[in-house]
Amino acid sequence: MMSPRLLIALTLLTFLVSAGFVATRISHGVDTNILSLLPGDAKDPVTAAAMEKASAVASNRVAFAIEGGTSTTRSVAAAKLEAALIASGQYRSSSEDAKDLWKWLFAHRAEFICAGDRIKLEAGEGAAVAQQALLEWYAPMSSARGEMIKTDPLLRTNRLLGCLLPKSLTSMPEGEAQIVSGSIVSPVYSLDVQDSIAAVIAVWHAEADAQGLTLSRAGAVFHAAYGAEHARREISLISGITTVAVLLFYWMMFRSLRAPLIAVGMVIYSLTVGLAASLAVFGSVHAMALVFGAALIGMVVDYTTYYLVTGLAHPDHSPQMRKAQIFRPLTLGMLTSVAAFAALFFFPVDAFRQIALFGGVGLMAAWMGTLVLTPVAEGHPMRVGPGALFTKKYAGQFLGGTYSGKVLAFVILAALLIVGAALLRGETLDDVRRFQAPSPVLVKEEVHLRALIGFMPSNTFVLVRGATRDEATMREEAFLKKLNAQSEGDAVVLASSRFDPSETLRARDRDLIRTMLIEPHLPRVLETLGERNAKVYDEAPQDKVPPLFVSGLRGETDNVFWSIVPVSDGALKMPEMEGISLVNPAQRYSALLGKYRYLSTYGLAGAVIATGIMLLFIYRSAASLKILMPTILALIVTPALLALLGVPYSFFSTMGLFLVVGAGVDYAIFQWENPGQEGDWTRVGIVLAAAMTCISVGLLGLSSVLPVRSFGLTVAIGILISLLFSPLLRSSLAKAGFGGKAGFGGKYDD
Amino acid sequence: MGNATGIARKAGALFALISGLGIGVAQASCPAPDKLKATSFERHFIQEKHVSGLNKPLRSEGQMSVSEKEIVWHMSKPFDVKTTMSSTGITQSVDGGEPVSVGPESSDIAGGIAKSMASMMRGEWSTLEKIFVVDASPVPAEGDWVVRLTPHDERLGALIGKITIHGCTDVNQVNIERPDGDGETIRFDPVKL
DSSP states (O other): OOOHHHHHHHHHHHHHHHHHHHHHHGGGOEEOOGGGGSOOOTTOHHHHHHHHHHHHHHHSEEEEEEEESOHHHHHHHHHHHHHHHHHTTSEEEHHHHHHHHHHHHHHTTTTOOOHHHHHHHHTTOHHHHHHHHHHHHHSTTOSOOTTHHHHOTTOHHHHHHHHHSOHHHHSOOSSSEEEEEEEEOSOTTBHHHHHHHHHHHHHHHHHHGGGTEEEEEESHHHHHHHHHHHHHHHHHHHHHHHHHHHHHHHHHHHSSSHHHHHHHHHHHHHHHHHHHHHHHHHSSEEHHHHHHHHHHHHHHHHHHHHHHHHHHHOTTSOHHHHHHHHHHHHHHHHHHHHHHHHHGGGSSOHHHHHHHHHHHHHHHHHHHHHHHTHHHHHOSOOOOOHHHHHIIIIIHHHHTEEOOHHHHHHHHHHHHHHHHHHHHHOOBOOOGGGSBOOOHHHHHHHHHHHHHHOOOOOSOEEEEEESSHHHHHHHHHHHHHHHHHTTOGGGBOOOHHHHSOOHHHHHHHHHHHIIIIIHHHHHHHHHHHTOOOTTTTOSOOOOOSOOHHHHTTEEEETTEEEEEEEBOSSOOOOOOOTTEEEEOHHHHHHHHHHHHHHHHHHHHHHHHHHHHHHHHHHHOOGGGGGGHHHHHHHHHHHHHHHHHTTOOBOHHHHHHHHHHHHHHHHHHHHHHHSOTGGGHHHHHHHHHHHHHHHHHHHGGGGOSBHHHHHHHHHHHHHHHHHHHHGGGGGTTGGGGTTOOEEOSSSEEOO | OHHHHHHHHHHHHHHHHHHHHHHHHHHHSOOOTTOOSOSSEEEEEEEEEEOTTOSSOEEEEEEEEEOSSEEEEEEEESSOEEEEEETTEEEEEETTOOOEEOOTTSOHHHHHHHHHHHHHHHTOHHHHTTTEEEEEOOOOSSSOEEEEEEESSHHHHHHHOEEEEEESSSEEEEEEEOTTSOEEEEEEOOOBO
């Protein structure tokens, strides 16, 4: 047996180590990507990896339009903005991509070809292609350069650049706007990256606003920053109100500042340890996990409350005796809650796994802290406050009652009616597009930019698979050819095979260019230009690695080589081809969420059964299963009631119900363990604990993010119903000899 | 007398000639570059491209015509190629053949450049200000005015360089200087309305 002092020292050491770890990691360890709240596709890892890549490709692009002022001020402001973004270390200008592309195309100028030129060469019209090059040399303001006389007299590179890049990237913006575009090189969902970009823009505005310039932005980083800012505000609001509520409630219960200080201390202790565990295992923690963490406050203080309340009931008992009184229900309650959190581990959503670890470890820390630190921090028992007396008298009267079978039948009938009404009127929600309302300001700016430059990242893509890289590339080429044949080629935003074709096509084109263009027509071009180096195209390309924006469209998962072809959103008539499929991430995530909603609903039944087995194992009595009755009723009534109130049933509702199983069972366990008059003060603790949870978690109902809102409302109402129905577990206990006087619709032990 | 009369006549003629020249100098002072004479016109041009690495410049000539509907750059020497740019697209006709639509290989930048050229010839400086810093030096008492165009966008600047336009009642000459030392000069004959 470990000595108490050593136990205290170890508990405090755990806190200090955790706090140090959190302090060093939290600044760059917060993920704000709402997609992290969505499930991965465990059955199809290739699609899951491709969706992740597509999201990264689409999310790291940024574009700015500077308008107003004069052309000179716009030009200067654009240069300053781009310079500041580059200096931040988070940004790469589009011109860098252009340079890389130029080098790549130049290296492969004798083996890559534009589709139109291929047709001409195949038709024996190489002279026309060579003529075009000559015309370019003579054209005013053309892109032909002196250095190309010796390296690329047929201007193959310029021609490839013209035909391979989408028109939207080579056209000039309409109107009087200066465009700055590029990509964010760091994870855009990282808070410090968002803060860094926001700081650059704020500094830019400070100077540019005075010159009458305006800035429009487009890019996922701005939406992520908007979401993160909301999450920050929500965390502050929930934490702030909960802290005030804790102080107020505890003061009214115990008439001492020690109680709220102990409670707040326990919250800090538990959340810090839980957060450290989550950061240590996952490397980062999602912003929503932090919001859920704020909701955990209410559950964490429960344990402290149960201990402190024993001091009101038995001020003469020693700390050891008081700990013994709550040890079994507290431990059982903690285990059932941790089990409920652990159930979140079975869902393939990292954010939920973080919440599971954060919540589970946090609750274990709260349990340990309550038993080890709270008795030391408390010193001597506290006094009974007016709130405690009030709660004992009224709430205790209700919760302590023993209700007849008629009341139970009435409650069950009412529950069934609510469920019936909900089935008629309620709705389910799986559509990810309805999860978070985007910033109207950002949406307006993006629409404006779309009108100016025409190009915006697309989330829909065609996924191409192959057993080898070359097979995947050949399939992509065949797909693009078919799409062109059905006049839908314009739907393709970008395709890696255009810039890095298959070996087969490359060899064919190399041969075609040599035999139909270089050998018969280069001499005439050189002669016209006054140059003699006929071996200019003989050197084999050295550059084997395509530019980043090309290689970024490709991947390999479980020995399957794949590539993504972003296509403009909308209906695309997909040709039936092997290894080719259209992926709409929003639809796919929605379908997956629907599937997980079903699975998790079944999982709830599993959680109830697991809790029942745990109760049977601890109590070794079939009667102990009555502890589950209030929770089961809460599980049925809560989503039905919310559906009638207009909150749809979603995967996130089921996640909340898992916590209702864990935390709601606690109240029933304490009711079960402390029947009759002995339990009067315990019921005060239960009411205080439930109130804390309802306030802290219920405030999530104010969140702008539907998953969070749905989760918060579900937990808060589920907990409330669990509390209100908890006396029902005694509806037949009277027969076991507990007796009592008539209470609210039943009997009250006096 | 006869001689005196003859001398007087000659002197009068000389005076009149000198006076006329004087008047002529005063009248030849160019209008401001934003008051060009013609917006629709046909001009003969001679272009010389100075390309580093080549011993002699690439010389071409032909007709440029600008109307409300289209811009035509018709190079007749050393090749006969007629490039027509209109709101419906860009076409090219070689050796008097059928106009063929120019594919995506000639990007929209070419169209943009052609439009810019038309704006220069029409003196539409405010239109050009969207792309260039337009620096119009004061109209000199004698000789052509000069307008300098520098692209706002550095990338475009690297592509087409700095442009200097000389003109009086119309644009007479366009000089282009590239950062890499290449350059070109386009000289226009007077306007045929």
